[in-house]
Amino acid sequence: MARIGNKKKQRFVKPIKVKKQSEVDHVTGEKIPKSFVFSRGKLPGPLKQLQMDLRKLMLPYTALNLKEKKRNNLKDYLNVAGPMGVTHFLMLSKTETAPYLRVARTPQGPTLTFKIQEYSLAVEIAQSQLRPRCPKDLFKNPPLIVLSGFGTGDQHLKLATIMFQNIFPAIDINTVKLSTCQRIVLLNYNKDTKLIDFRHYSIRLQPVGVTRRLRKFVQNHQVPDLRSLQDVSDFVTKAGYGSESEADDEAATVTLASDLGRVNQASTKSAVKLQEIGPRLTLQLIKVEEGLCSGGIIFNEYGGEKKQDNKSDKKKAQEVASSEDEDEDMNEDESEGQEVDDED
């Protein structure tokens, strides 16, 4: 009896180690940005899909399976965000007029509000393609981000630039492995229409000057079909179809520093090919707020440029009422955000 008791005492329970993701990038010393993508209010089916697509886009530093409840308010997310090291919120909401996307920095803001003019889901993009591409480790690394046309000198655009630059971890070009650069997010600002095109592509590298046949042979490890050939040398020398002209585009070729995969050798030229993954968004920046869905309005598309040091709640409420009467949901959230501020 006693022995058994002893045994029980001696039993060693291995402490459960919580594997912590490194909060700080060891090379650049910068905090790795993490994000939450969630919805405010009830979303219809396609928008839910879009939310899922955005989560996938934000991988790996995002909560892919974030569970939301109806009664969750912004403060709940904010409370979780602190200990988890979440730095950005992407909030989807919907009104009668249009769906909206808000990108906010936590915990203090600022918040950019985009009106989603048009959107297509990743599934539809894949359906529209002849050969949709999705390698296994496509979402294992954060995407690169390319911002184009944002340098018009507007303050709000500058802010948007910084916001989007910091939404993904920075890259150190001395240590980065090119094999981790699999995806790219493009934001293209159109000056005339004031719309931002949001695209998501996968990056593929192909050696230049190698026939398709050889490339496939190296890639697939399969015995090639030589029935139609007279001699084995034909397999190497005979040109393939005319699709090689695309790869000859000089602007899209790079010289690699190291080997990448089986086909892309270092010191040979490779062509960069992009294929869209989706989702596809057309955004319009309509509002910039100082706080997290609250605070003074820095920029308003409809009301023109407002004074930046507009702090009084009364004035702000008036502004909101005058300029944003269509956007009920946002007003709701704003009041919510104010509540948070008050309680704090």
Place this chain on the structure above:
Amino acid sequence: MTDVGNAVELVRGAKRRKKMGSRNNKRPRMMGGSGNKVKIDKKMKKLFQKRAREYNSDDDDDDGEKAPRVKKESKILVRSHEEEVGDEEFSEGEEERKDVNADVELSEDDENGEIQPGITKFTEGCRAFRAAFMSILKKNISDETLGPILSANKKLVAEKLAEEEAERKVKGEARKAKQLVGEKGHVKPATYLDSHEKFLIGVATKGVVKLFNAVNKAQHAQKGLNPSRTKDAKAINKRRKEAFFSELGKPTLSATNSNAKLNTSGGAADTEGPAWAPLRDNYMLTNSKLKDWDKMPDNMMTAAEDNGRVLEDSSSDEDD
């Protein structure tokens, strides 16, 4: 009349008997292969016959109640007048039928012979039914959406149906409207690449190429040095150190410098302080980057203009 009927019946009976006989002859043939296997005792045969009789007699009773019908041969002569009249007709009809269906009948069961007149009877019933049915079909029905309704409260039913229809319509419209609102902004992409998409892909490609070239340039120096080997790692470190000190020597990044190169992700913080992150004043402060975003110098914007894009990478300013 009775005589004639009887005579007819007699003829019929004879015929029938004949037919029965022929059928009996056929019977073994019909049994065919199974005839050898099934051996019936006399006893059993008697039993079966008895049972059959009983069964038939039952039938007879039912028939008598239900409708006039031809009985067994043994009862033919004792039958009532009405029945005979009926039978006369049947027999005529039956004969016609028989000519046609002679072959079929041969292979049929014992019982068939007796039921057959019943079928003829049914045909007559059919006639009446047909007449009734035709009269219904001939009726002209006013063209209504509801079609013929037999119930008296036709109006009420019609109203109800119309109401339902309207309700459904309203509901459907509401659902449609809701769906339309939900789908707002949702666009199915085209299967081809239009010029705008091509342009966007071009822009993105340019960005990728720029980054890859920069990476190549930066990492080319380290080429041949394996960071896992201590000797090479030392060499790399030495180079980095040099680059770092040279970076320290510069007070700030000049605008022209940042123009020429890719922009840094750090934005304002990067351009004001030293390039290496821990040397900055606001190192690892949560919201450091966006605190004074509007006081950022203009060089970053000019860079964006020059490049047409701002590519993110961290320490492109170091040259090693």
